[in-house]
Amino acid sequence: MNSEKNRHEEAGAPDDLRLEKFLPYRLSVLSNRVSNAIAQAYGERFELTIPAWRVMAILGRFPDLSAADLVEQTAMDKVAISRAVSALFRNDYITRSEDPADRRRQVLNLSPLGRDVYERIVPLAQYYENDLMASLSAEERKQLDSIIEKLMDRAQAWAERGLID
Amino acid sequence: MNSEKNRHEEAGAPDDLRLEKFLPYRLSVLSNRVSNAIAQAYGERFELTIPAWRVMAILGRFPDLSAADLVEQTAMDKVAISRAVSALFRNDYITRSEDPADRRRQVLNLSPLGRDVYERIVPLAQYYENDLMASLSAEERKQLDSIIEKLMDRAQAWAERGLID
DNA sequence: TAACATTGGTTTCAATTGTAACCACTTCGT
DNA sequence: ACGAAGTGGTTACAATTGAAACCAATGTTA
Numbered sequence: 001m002n003s004e005k006n007r008h009e010e011a012g013a014p015d016d017l018r019l020e021k022f023l024p025y026r027l028s029v030l031s032n033r034v035s036n037a038i039a040q041a042y043g044e045r046f047e048l049t050i051p052a053w054r055v056m057a058i059l060g061r062f063p064d065l066s067a068a069d070l071v072e073q074t075a076m077d078k079v080a081i082s083r084a085v086s087a088l089f090r091n092d093y094i095t096r097s098e099d100p101a102d103r104r105r106q107v108l109n110l111s112p113l114g115r116d117v118y119e120r121i122v123p124l125a126q127y128y129e130n131d132l133m134a135s136l137s138a139e140e141r142k143q144l145d146s147i148i149e150k151l152m153d154r155a156q157a158w159a160e161r162g163l164i165d
Numbered sequence: 166m167n168s169e170k171n172r173h174e175e176a177g178a179p180d181d182l183r184l185e186k187f188l189p190y191r192l193s194v195l196s197n198r199v200s201n202a203i204a205q206a207y208g209e210r211f212e213l214t215i216p217a218w219r220v221m222a223i224l225g226r227f228p229d230l231s232a233a234d235l236v237e238q239t240a241m242d243k244v245a246i247s248r249a250v251s252a253l254f255r256n257d258y259i260t261r262s263e264d265p266a267d268r269r270r271q272v273l274n275l276s277p278l279g280r281d282v283y284e285r286i287v288p289l290a291q292y293y294e295n296d297l298m299a300s301l302s303a304e305e306r307k308q309l310d311s312i313i314e315k316l317m318d319r320a321q322a323w324a325e326r327g328l329i330d
Numbered sequence: 331t332a333a334c335a336t337t338g339g340t341t342t343c344a345a346t347t348g349t350a351a352c353c354a355c356t357t358c359g360t
Numbered sequence: 361a362c363g364a365a366g367t368g369g370t371t372a373c374a375a376t377t378g379a380a381a382c383c384a385a386t387g388t389t390a
Contacts, residue, residue: 074184155199
């Protein structure tokens with residue numbers, strides 16, 4: 001005598017999918033919340049979009065990269081990088097110089113102004129990250145690190161081979 | 166004698182930010198990879214966008230909801246829901262009926278066709294989730310669950326109060 | 331060295347998304 | 361019962377994003 005009430009079907013119905021428990025969904029909500037909050041902080045204080053900030057974060061550590069190098073490092077696509085770079089250049093946050101060895105290539109670097117901003121943003125970013133991490137124990141942080149690594153690999157595999165089959 | 170080479174500055178430089186280790190960044194990359202892969206699967210087979218799929222996922226379990234109810238359940242915004250609902254209605258995946266008690270409100274349900282699709286997608290979604298989860302041990306899955314919960318709460322707090330101060 | 335393929339990077343155009351304004355209806359306070 | 365405020369939902373418009381076409385320079389093959 002089926003005592004489940006308020007449900008759509010009787011026998012034969014598939015197991016339902018509980019969206020609140022569905023990992024892809026949860027990841028998406030979490031990531032959006034975090035990104036939006038931080039984007040707002042960057043945007044308000046330095047007029048930086050997230051892609052632009054990422055470019056700066058990389059250039060801050062690794063000078064003399066080209067746009068193509070950035071593509072490699074950031075998992076962002078060509079176009080996004082190109083736009084971020086243009087915007088940063090317009091704001092005088094980075095310099096572009098032509099590579100004499102290959103005249104298509106542009107060598108990118110933080111400008112003094114850019115480095116200045118970089119040095120002020122890094123602590124801000126770290127502050128946010130710490131604040132997030134503060135809700136976890138040291139143990140959990142390690143676990144999270146390794147779990148993300150594993151999930152990333154699996155998802156990466158999807159992208160490479162054409163998903164399922 | 167500073168032996169660090171290939172670095173931008175000497176003393177006084179801030180700790181660098183290693184983007185590959187920065188949680189917000191990693192979450193974003195992971196979430197995008199997963200979402201894109203799955204969106205592709207839904208899109209190819211059923212012409213569903215992610216928002217539309219989410220709406221179906223909820224309506225499959227909870228009949229007779231309004232758009233506003235969906236907003237509550239899905240963490241998507243008004244407009245996204247409205248668009249998803251329109252699209253689903255155009256495809257005859259859902260039915261809209263006017264609520265006699267409140268003539269602004271529309272009561273939404275999966276149509277027979279919609280339920281059919283729902284029942285075919287749920288296993289697909291579960292397949293993907295299982296495949297992802299398969300890279301984790303049972304232990305790790307539990308950990309992840311609780312970690313996400315905690316991070317979500319913290320990020321939620323950011324959104325409510327105006328972030329930092 | 332002439333053709334062709336590749337690579338670095340930008341531009342263009344269409345689709346997606348977010349924000350704000352908006353209409354229609356309902357509810358509340360008086 | 362009337363006007364103000366609130367709610368459900370859509371529309372309009374601007375900003376963001378993605379895909380493909382594109383230009384210029386380099387590399388490769390013959």
